[in-house]
Amino acid sequence: MKDVKGKVAFITGAASGMGLGMARAFGAAGMKVMLSDIEDTTLQAQVADLKAKGYDVAGVQVDVTKEEALHNAAKKTIETFGKVHVLCNNAGVGVGGKSETCDMRNWRWCVDVNLWGVVYGLQAFMPLIRSHGEEGHVMATASMAGMYGVRNLGPYNAAKFAVVGMMETMMAENRNSNIGVSVLCPGAVATNIGSSTRNRQQEYGGAAVPSDLDISNEALAQGLHPDVVGKQVLEAILKNQPYIFTDPNMRKMVESRFRKILSGYDWADSCDALAGAKQGSLQRK
Numbered sequence: 001m002k003d004v005k006g007k008v009a010f011i012t013g014a015a016s017g018m019g020l021g022m023a024r025a026f027g028a029a030g031m032k033v034m035l036s037d038i039e040d041t042t043l044q045a046q047v048a049d050l051k052a053k054g055y056d057v058a059g060v061q062v063d064v065t066k067e068e069a070l071h072n073a074a075k076k077t078i079e080t081f082g083k084v085h086v087l088c089n090n091a092g093v094g095v096g097g098k099s100e101t102c103d104m105r106n107w108r109w110c111v112d113v114n115l116w117g118v119v120y121g122l123q124a125f126m127p128l129i130r131s132h133g134e135e136g137h138v139m140a141t142a143s144m145a146g147m148y149g150v151r152n153l154g155p156y157n158a159a160k161f162a163v164v165g166m167m168e169t170m171m172a173e174n175r176n177s178n179i180g181v182s183v184l185c186p187g188a189v190a191t192n193i194g195s196s197t198r199n200r201q202q203e204y205g206g207a208a209v210p211s212d213l214d215i216s217n218e219a220l221a222q223g224l225h226p227d228v229v230g231k232q233v234l235e236a237i238l239k240n241q242p243y244i245f246t247d248p249n250m251r252k253m254v255e256s257r258f259r260k261i262l263s264g265y266d267w268a269d270s271c272d273a274l275a276g277a278k279q280g281s282l283q284r285k
């Protein structure tokens with residue numbers, strides 16, 4: 001987008017951390033912002049704080065695991081601001097554990113919030129962003145755990161890789177449109193993700209089931225300030241930057257993964273089973 005002033009953004013997980021950082025950056029840039037979160041008390045307090053700063057904002061409680069809730073939030077956004085231009089599918093929960101042993105309530109909670117929440121957001125908001133013909137942007141918060149496999153983060157890796165893949169598909173599908181697409185892959189950011197169980201729904205075991213995340217709150221507190229990430233997301237929207245990385249030191253992890261992937265092709269070149277085999281490429285219908 002070349003200009004965001006007066007444009008409308010909808011953000012999930014906006015009562016805390018990076019979502020709140022985005023709301024602050026967007027508000028300061030003159031955007032109208034609909035903040036949403038499962039945690040209503042904190043959400044209302046943050047909305048009041050932003051209003052006191054003179055920003056044009058409103059709030060709506062949304063549990064992103066509920067498809068209907070995203071559609072209701074979309075309706076409320078249009079009722080409040082008339083249009084919507086920017087979608088930030090940001091809500092997420094930190095869940096640790098190995099794929100083979102992770103408590104199934106944690107597995108489902110992780111995928112329902114971190115993956116299905118993004119799908120529901122896209123389905124509820126993209127038709128509205130396309131409907132007015134003006135410039136728009138869609139962003140989803142994945143993670144560096146969507147860029148390479150991390151020990152003890154099986155379900156989280158699975159959900160975040162899926163979000164990266166989905167947003168890459170969105171990039172391909174929107175290449176020739178006036179809708180930009182970005183995926184945010186943060187490294188460590190000083191947010192409340194280490195306390196994600198604080199608002200885990202009863203159907204996933206409530207707050208009592210441990211999240212098994214083995215990253216300490218002390219370590220997270222050393223991370224980047226979430227307001228910096230908010231400003232970075234705004235800049236990415238204005239420059240239509242597809243991949244948003246927050247920690248340049250983690251570049252080597254991505255390079256290492258791609259080296260390993262490409263070595264699979266080196267192996268294929270010398271693989272006995274493929275030698276001389278007839279092979280067509282996949283054609284689109």
Ligand SMILES: NC(=O)c1ccc[n+]([C@@H]2O[C@H](COP(=O)([O-])OP(=O)(O)OC[C@H]3O[C@@H](n4cnc5c(N)ncnc54)[C@H](O)[C@@H]3O)[C@@H](O)[C@H]2O)c1
Pocket residue numbers: 012013014015016017018019036037038039062063064065090091092093094113114141142143144185186187188189190191192193194195196199220223226
């Ligand atoms: N903090 C990090 O180091 C880090 C690193 C990589 C990726 N991320 C991702 O960043 C995103 C934002 O998290 P954060 O770090 O700001 O954490 P945070 O806990 O400070 O903020 C996340 C927000 O999402 C909300 N939320 C949780 N479940 C929800 C649900 N079902 N419906 C709606 N809202 C819900 C929470 O109430 C909270 O306000 C997440 O997608 C997370 O996976 C965080």
